[in-house]
Every structure is written in structure tokens, then in C-alpha cells.
Amino acid sequence: MKANELRKREGFYGQKLIVLPKKVINDFLIKDAITKQIHITDIGYYPKAGFHYAERNAGIGQHIIIYCIEGFGWVEINKKRIEIGPSEFIVIPKNVPHKYGASENKPWTIYWIHFKGELSSYIVELILKNTENFQPNLSYNEQRIRLFDDIYHTLEMGYGSDALRYVSMTFSHFLSSLIYQKKFSSPDQQPQKNVIELTIGLMQRKIQTDVTLKELADFASLSVSHFSSVFKAKTGYSPIEYYNHLKIQHACQYLSFTDMSVKSVSVTLGIQDPYYFSRMFTRLMGVSPAGYRKKAK
Incomplete structure (x- = not known):
């Protein structure tokens, strides 16, 4: 070749x-x-x-x-x-x-x-x-x-x-x-990392599963409402929205670097509904997963 x-x-x-x-x-x-x-x-x-x-x-x-x-x-x-x-x-x-x-x-x-x-x-x-x-x-x-x-x-x-x-x-x-x-x-x-940074670290460790808002709040030793308020004040996003941003970041890497199907990428990131995953990806990235992969290649 x-x-x-x-x-x-x-x-x-x-x-x-x-x-x-x-x-x-x-x-x-x-x-x-x-x-x-x-x-x-x-x-x-x-x-x-x-x-x-x-x-x-x-x-x-x-x-x-x-x-x-x-x-x-x-x-x-x-x-x-x-x-x-x-x-x-x-x-x-x-x-x-x-x-x-x-x-x-x-x-x-x-x-x-x-x-x-x-x-x-x-x-x-x-x-x-x-x-x-x-x-x-x-x-x-x-x-x-x-x-x-x-x-x-x-x-x-x-x-x-x-x-x-x-x-x-x-x-x-x-x-x-x-x-x-x-x-x-x-x-x-x-x-030294603060509690929000430590919580984001937990999100990263659980990027291939699913994490609930209560689990994140418990990790931070705060009530759900107080944790949500503090997190949004610090980052500008709700905890779950932020978590989804991280998932899409990883999805971009899978789509760029592997031949995994869109459905496999979705499941790998703990999102069982590939249609929901595609809609979320398109909303954040401005292009569908398939379109992103085609552009990356």
C-alpha cells in the first residue's frame, strides 16, 4: 500500500x-x-x-x-x-x-x-x-x-x-x-480541589454508567436542592446537564477514533435509548452523530 x-x-x-x-x-x-x-x-x-x-x-x-x-x-x-x-x-x-x-x-x-x-x-x-x-x-x-x-x-x-x-x-x-x-x-x-470539582471527578469515573442527582448530592454531602443550586452557580449548568456534556465529549472521541456504531456508543455511555442519545448529541454539537463522524473522517 x-x-x-x-x-x-x-x-x-x-x-x-x-x-x-x-x-x-x-x-x-x-x-x-x-x-x-x-x-x-x-x-x-x-x-x-x-x-x-x-x-x-x-x-x-x-x-x-x-x-x-x-x-x-x-x-x-x-x-x-x-x-x-x-x-x-x-x-x-x-x-x-x-x-x-x-x-x-x-x-x-x-x-x-x-x-x-x-x-x-x-x-x-x-x-x-x-x-x-x-x-x-x-x-x-x-x-x-x-x-x-x-x-x-x-x-x-x-x-x-x-x-x-x-x-x-x-x-x-x-x-x-x-x-x-x-x-x-x-x-x-x-x-486543592473543591467539592464541585470532586463531584465532576465522580461523573468522569461513572461516564459509562448512569448516575442520579441524589447520588451526586450524597457524594457532596449536600441536600439535592442545595447541591443543585451550588453546582449551577459554580458551573452555569445543572448537574445532569453537565454530566451529559461530559458524555457527549466522550461520544465525540468514540465517533472519531473507533468504528463503534452510534447505538454501541450510546450504550457504552450508559444511555440505553440511542434515539435519545442522537437527539442530545445533535442539540449540543449542532450535527447528528453520523454527520459528526463523517466530518471527522
């Missing part, structure tokens, strides 16, 4: 991927005073991504950052090919035709982010200000990787308003580390 026949957008062992629902983007991210300035729409990590390849002849509506920490790849922007290696990152402005791929011999390991917002184009200009090839060099920094992991983990825990604002501000810090490398530093802090 020829190499070009093995090309793929996703499907790499150990990969991570989150695509934020269109409903969350439209209902909150583009309206909130903080997140409308800069926000992530997609985020991922592809380790040793053999045969990784993407081609977008008209570009896309978000800016893209690809940060290579190991191996090699290439990016073609406006028909100009740029080789990418360890400790280098590439910025692809929105709506710019491009394609990219991993080296066949030593495929890259990359962190990548799609983002947009009112300040996004200006930030991209700052990043590219002193470069002519879209490719600033970037020394490896463990703190920068921790920022990425923090962003990913926060989104993995759901889309509460505080979480989304936190991600936006943390991403701004991440971007500043790209623009102002010499000034970049960050203390290693691990804040």
Missing part, C-alpha cells in the same frame, strides 16, 4: 482530542466578555503520528498552532513548504489554504490548538511579527506543557462558565509563552 493511501487525520495510539460543542461556542464563548476575546474551539495531542495528513484548500475559520516536541513533519502554506522539527511550532492563520503531514521515517509528536476570537488575528500577527515563514523556533519548556495539560484537563471536566473563562485566560498565558519566551515563567501550583 502506498504512503498516500495510509494518510489519516486522526487515529494515533495515545492521542487526545476535544472538539467544543457548537452550542457552547454560540451560547457562551462568542458572547462572554472574556471568552469572546480569545477562545479554543479544538485541542489535541498526537504522539508519533505516523501518516498524519490534512489538506484544506480554502483554510478553516480558526487559527491553528502546531507545536512539535519530537520527530518531524512539514506544513505547506500558500504553496510554500516548511519543514518542522523538535522544539518548533507553526502558526497557520485562519482562512489560509494549507496542508500538513508527518515525516514517513520519524513522524512528529505534536500538541495542537484551533482558536479564534476578537483578539486572535492580532495575537497571530504578534507571533509572526519577527518571522517570515510562519515558523518561530521554540525552546522546550515543561511549564508550557503543563499549561496545555491544564487547559485540556479543564475542558475534559466540562464546559462550565468558570471553566471556560479559566481556559481562555490560561490559553492567553500559553500564547504569551510563545510570543515572549524569555519572560515566560510560571510557579508550580496545585490548588
Whole structure:
């Protein structure tokens, strides 16, 4: 089989991927005073991504950052090919035709982010200000990787308003580390988790089953009514709605990375009625599960 026949957008062992629902983007991210300035729409990590390849002849509506920490790849922007290696990152402005791929011999390991917002184009200009090839060099920094992991983990825990604002501000810090490398530093802090964060952790552990509102309230040692009130005040969503967001997040990964049927994905996530699952998925993501899978492929 020829190499070009093995090309793929996703499907790499150990990969991570989150695509934020269109409903969350439209209902909150583009309206909130903080997140409308800069926000992530997609985020991922592809380790040793053999045969990784993407081609977008008209570009896309978000800016893209690809940060290579190991191996090699290439990016073609406006028909100009740029080789990418360890400790280098590439910025692809929105709506710019491009394609990219991993080296066949030593495929890259990359962190990548799609983002947009009112300040996004200006930030991209700052990043590219002193470069002519879209490719600033970037020394490896463990703190920068921790920022990425923090962003990913926060989104993995759901889309509460505080979480989304936190991600936006943390991403701004991440971007500043790209623009102002010499000034970049960050203390290693691990804040203690509160009861809502611990409850969200329980939701994650039970993502493939079903959890009741009373079970969540009991875990938090609060009455159902008080727990519901506190949870919504903290996240902007009711506990069950938030739990469903997490289920759909996992559903997106199953649809992107496996060949499981929509019904199997539904049952795996503890939702026995696949029609209910499809309606919920469509409402949150703005596309049916089958349509999402087709787009992802």
C-alpha cells in the first residue's frame, strides 16, 4: 500500500482530542466578555503520528498552532513548504489554504490548538511579527506543557462558565509563552480541589454508567436542592446537564477514533435509548452523530 493511501487525520495510539460543542461556542464563548476575546474551539495531542495528513484548500475559520516536541513533519502554506522539527511550532492563520503531514521515517509528536476570537488575528500577527515563514523556533519548556495539560484537563471536566473563562485566560498565558519566551515563567501550583470539582471527578469515573442527582448530592454531602443550586452557580449548568456534556465529549472521541456504531456508543455511555442519545448529541454539537463522524473522517 502506498504512503498516500495510509494518510489519516486522526487515529494515533495515545492521542487526545476535544472538539467544543457548537452550542457552547454560540451560547457562551462568542458572547462572554472574556471568552469572546480569545477562545479554543479544538485541542489535541498526537504522539508519533505516523501518516498524519490534512489538506484544506480554502483554510478553516480558526487559527491553528502546531507545536512539535519530537520527530518531524512539514506544513505547506500558500504553496510554500516548511519543514518542522523538535522544539518548533507553526502558526497557520485562519482562512489560509494549507496542508500538513508527518515525516514517513520519524513522524512528529505534536500538541495542537484551533482558536479564534476578537483578539486572535492580532495575537497571530504578534507571533509572526519577527518571522517570515510562519515558523518561530521554540525552546522546550515543561511549564508550557503543563499549561496545555491544564487547559485540556479543564475542558475534559466540562464546559462550565468558570471553566471556560479559566481556559481562555490560561490559553492567553500559553500564547504569551510563545510570543515572549524569555519572560515566560510560571510557579508550580496545585490548588486543592473543591467539592464541585470532586463531584465532576465522580461523573468522569461513572461516564459509562448512569448516575442520579441524589447520588451526586450524597457524594457532596449536600441536600439535592442545595447541591443543585451550588453546582449551577459554580458551573452555569445543572448537574445532569453537565454530566451529559461530559458524555457527549466522550461520544465525540468514540465517533472519531473507533468504528463503534452510534447505538454501541450510546450504550457504552450508559444511555440505553440511542434515539435519545442522537437527539442530545445533535442539540449540543449542532450535527447528528453520523454527520459528526463523517466530518471527522
